[in-house]
Amino acid sequence: MTAPEPRYEPARALALWGEEEIAAAVEVLRSRSLFRYYGPDLRHRVDAFEAEFSAVTGVPHTVGVSSGTAALTAAMVGLGIPEGAEVIVPAVTFIGSVNAVVQARGIPVFAEVDDSLTLDPERLDELVTERTWGIMPVHLANAAADMRPIAEVARRHGLRVVEDAAQAAGVHYGGRPVGGLGDAGAFSFQLEKNLTAGEGGAVTVGDPAVYDRVARFQDQGGQFTTGRGGDRGASAEAPFLGANLRMTELTGAVLSVQLRRLGPMLERLRNIARHVRRETADLPVRWRRLPDEAGSGGDLTLLLASRLEARQFVAALTAEGIPAHTMYQGQAVYANRAVREGRTPWGVAWDRPARCRASEGLIGRSVTVGLGATMTDGDVDALVAAFRKAYEGLAPAAG
Incomplete structure (x- = not known):
């Protein structure tokens, strides 16, 4: 006889789940337009969520994607990580941080944390080599990493900073929301997070060129001919192949409701x-x-x-x-x-x-x-x- 599954107690966003989420999801279902780019009665729920999330984070551009790991991967690709480049990652983090570096064809290098359980800024210099491309501070369990000294190390060595804010939507550091303190931010909307649709993620970036690359990467590279005969996506940059990391309209609709709370x-x-x-x-x-x-x-x-x-x-x-x-x-x-x-x-x-x-x-x-x-x-x-x-x-x- 197998033991019963442990009871799951909703904690953050899921504990507040109610009729508004259900109504938002039903509206999308009735529209029969669950794909974010077209449908018989497209409601543009992902577009709306992206704009709303940018307002909350104070970052000009948001791209909704399929998960927090996808967000980290897309952020690094958007910033132009070279294949084989090293990314400094804290030793204390979820495996998704490492998986994202691998998916972006980088190499993780593990760094000590201090008594904040986030990256120890005093131990970063010793890890920087000629192969180091970036630093991934993780805002762990709803507390921000110490971004000022981390950013100073990055400036000193010319490194990119990709914030893993998967566990920290709505958290601030120095009066500013996380996700807008580095070159790019990445968020998760998995079941236990501050915003949840069961799964989902978002990339926040300030640079419009990086935004263009992120948006294209998560949509199969962004330059192709659809089955309906038209092109979706155009850019001055040379085309490249991407992945399918897109957010659905159902996810966008539910997250917009939760964002207000x-x-x-x-x-x-x-x-x-x-x-x-x-x-x-x-x-x-x-x-x-x-x-x-x-x-x-x-x-x-x-x-x-x-x-x-x-x-x-x-x-x-x-x-x-x-x-x-x-x-x-x-x-x-x-x-x-x-x-x-x-x-x-x-x-x-x-x-x-x-x-x-x-x-x-x-x-x-x-x-x-x-x-x-x-x-x-x-x-x-x-x-x-x-x-x-x-x-x-x-x-x-x-x-």
Whole structure:
């Protein structure tokens, strides 16, 4: 007899899903025009979402695509990454960051993170070689990477900066939205994200020439003759072959509805996180450092003294009904065998990477407490009580 599937508790955008999303999707279904470029009654929902998302991010151009990984790939292609070029990626990230570098025919180089669990700017210079093309800071778990010093390293070495904002739609750094702080930004709209249609992504760019390349790449290269006899796409640049990474009208319609809720939702989650921190200020908690706490999307991640304590803390919170986990099961991204061995669809592309031991130590001791967009004040009080109980339960072991 197989064990039942664990119950999935909607957290952020999905928790707010309602009749508006259903109505938006039904409108597209009734139009019979689910393809973004033409149909019997095209509603231009992807076009509308792209314009709305550009307004939210403050970046002139947005291209809706099929996933966050697709967005990262298209962003690097749009910026002209040469084949075999190196891209510096944090050791603590989702495997999609690495897959995107591979799909863009680049080589990932793994960098240490600091106690923000994002790229350590002080360790970047040592990784730059004549083959380095760019840096991919990851805005991890709704907290921005420390972009000012990262951008300074990039300027000093003439490198491109591609922001992986898959987990951070609506997050700010220094008063500016992420996705507009580097040369390009990439977002995900997968089920657990701040905006969700189950899947989807977006690229944000300021340079119109880069925008042209991204838009063409995700649409089969953008220069071809359709089955209806017309051409779609034209550019002054020489034509090139692309991929099919297009966003559907259903996705665009649902995301436009959710975009209106993004700001208020993140403000509520930030307030919850601040409240929990205040209510536990008497405990010697080492919180994850946030480069811009005011702009975060509501993060509650702490660093325990050891992996054992982290496991105990997760177990204690879970026993109280509070969702908690250690990020990526306490493993750096190169713990994945294919990443570790450099195995791509085209063969082995890099040697076994050096271990980022500081990053491994930090991620293994991390505990993230889940926050939900529909949490009531009573839910927050219960979270605080469970947190205190779990933390105080560590005292005998710590003593």
